[in-house]
Amino acid sequence: MMMIKSIFVSFIIASVLLTSVFAEVGGKRTLVVLENLSQKNLYSTFFKTLEKKGYELDFQPATTEVVLEKYGDFNYDHLVLFAPTLESKTITSNAVLNFIDGGNNVLIAGSNKISETIRDIAQECGMDIEEDNTLVYDHFNYDKSQPDHSLLVADQFIQDSPIILQGLDKPVIYKGIGHKIRSNPLNFAVLTGSSTAYSGKKTNGASTKLMGKSCGLVSSLQARNNARVTFSGSIELFTDKSFGTTLEKNQSGNKEFVENLVSWTFQERGILRSSQLELVKISTESNSTVAPDVFTIKDEVSYSLKVEEYDGVKNEWVPYVSQIQLEVIMLDPYIRTFIKGDSKGIYKINIKLPDVYGVFTFEATVQKPGYGQLEHIIRKPIVPFRHDSYERFIPAAFPYYAACFSMIIGTFIFSIIFLFNKDPKHIQI
Incomplete structure (x- = not known):
């Protein structure tokens, strides 16, 4: 009987540890909502790429009700909405927003007609979609083999966050609706129109709302809880036809663009974690370090933190080599500095505590475009000198x-x- 109990306890512990590991790097359960299931063949290459990476795809038509959450637990880790005319009877905007608030990821593709449900989701994520029956036109940067000037050759990729597209420089074929991205540090204009692009209806001409590089084609949101949302105004961007399109004897970059975009959206890159915190006092007398529970004002302390980045290709954590910001705060920051990491992802610095006593917060943060939010917080009391700790003669x-x-x-x-x-x-x- 005791052996059975020990085996059962070991099984429970192993299950919890295994669950925590998978939760740390993100799951693979993915719900794909299509206008109808017959359209699955249009995006077969895209779906096969996801299946090769281990994603468990559950295809559902937009005519049936979808349940994302049950009894407080989410049934999926990622959501792909390839149904621009999705109605609230299938899935409500509040359900999708709660799905995002739970730390899950969403990929949305639209067309020249967008339902109110999709518009509400995009608006809550900082993207204002143009009105229906509009397209983005460009009379200079379009596919010259086609007479349609709404078939754009787009190459205005995001520059300040190379981790999203990993340095892609091949132009892509784009045909779809435009949107405006709000001025928000959490939003990224992944792909925009060129300076000669504009949004409008073919019969009425250009719209005064979206013109030039302010006309968004593909945009993303990196939420504070590390959930990621990407909206593409073109569902044709993900089709097998666009993957095989050639531009001046060279194949378009749609396939590489979509693969990089989706891998970032599904948190295969740019996710950070911290560990191995050391906050110790430097003893000048014995030339050693100790880790007291309480520090004294003007103490010399050593702060060290290890930061790692998840690599979805290798499926492992690798050192994050860049810099982090460290603040020592009591209501207001008394110390603010930047620390550069070594090749092992160790960030270490020696600082002198302020001549103010109280409960201080040591907060290490990473706020880099395209990377997840990282905050490592530890609180320590700092006390004044004892009566016998002051210098006898000044x-x-x-x-x-x-x-x-x-x-x-x-x-x-x-x-x-x-x-x-x-x-x-x-x-x-």
């Missing part, structure tokens, strides 16, 4: 010490003179 007070001792010596000499000197009035003649 060099700056030497003049006052001299004045004090001079008064003592002067009083002593005056006392001797006063006691041993005879009063002239009592001298007899």
Whole structure:
């Protein structure tokens, strides 16, 4: 009986550890919502790429009700919406937003007609989609083999966050609706129109809302809980036809663009974690370090933290070699500095604590475009000197010490003179 209990406990512990490992790097359960299941063949290359990576795809038509959450647990880790006319009877915008708030990822593709459900989701994620029956046109940067000027050759990729597209420089074929991205540090314009692009209807001409590089084609959101949302105004971007399109005898970059975009959206790159924190006091007398529970003002301390980045290709954690920001805060930051990491992802610095006592927060953060939010917080009390810890003699007070001792010596000499000197009035003649 005892053996059965031990085996059962070991099984439970192993299950919990295994679950925590998978939760740390993200799951593979993916729901794909299509207009109808017959369209699955249009994106066969895209879906096969996901299946090769181990994603478990569950295809559902937009005509049936979809349940993302049940009894507080999410049934999926990722959501792919290839149904631009999705209605609330299939899935509500609040359900998708709760799915994002739970730390899960969403990929949305649209067309020239977008339902209110998709618009509400995109608007909550910082993207305002153009009105229906509009397309993005460009009379200079379009596929010259086709007379359609809405078939764009787009190459205005994001520059300040190379981790998203990993340095892709091949232009892509794009045909779809445009959108405006809000000025928000959490939003990224992954692909925009060129300076000659504009959004409008073919019959009415250009729209005054979206013109030039402000016309978004593909945008993403990196939420504070590390959930990622990507919206593409073109569902044709993911089709097998666009993957095989040639531009001036060279194949388009749609396949590489989609693979890089989706791998980042599904958190295969740019996810950070921290470990091996060391906050110790540097002892000048013995030239050693100790880790007290309470620090004293003006202590010399050593702060060390290991930061790793998840590599979805190798399926392992690798050192994150860049820099992190460290703040020592009590209501306001008293110390703010940047630490550069070594080849092992170790960030170490020696700092002197402020001459203020209280409960301080040591907060290490990484806020880099395209990377997940990393915050490592530890709180430590800093106390004033004990009554016997102050210096006995302060060099700056030497003049006052001299004045004090001079008064003592002067009083002593005056006392001797006063006691041993005879009063002239009592001298007899």
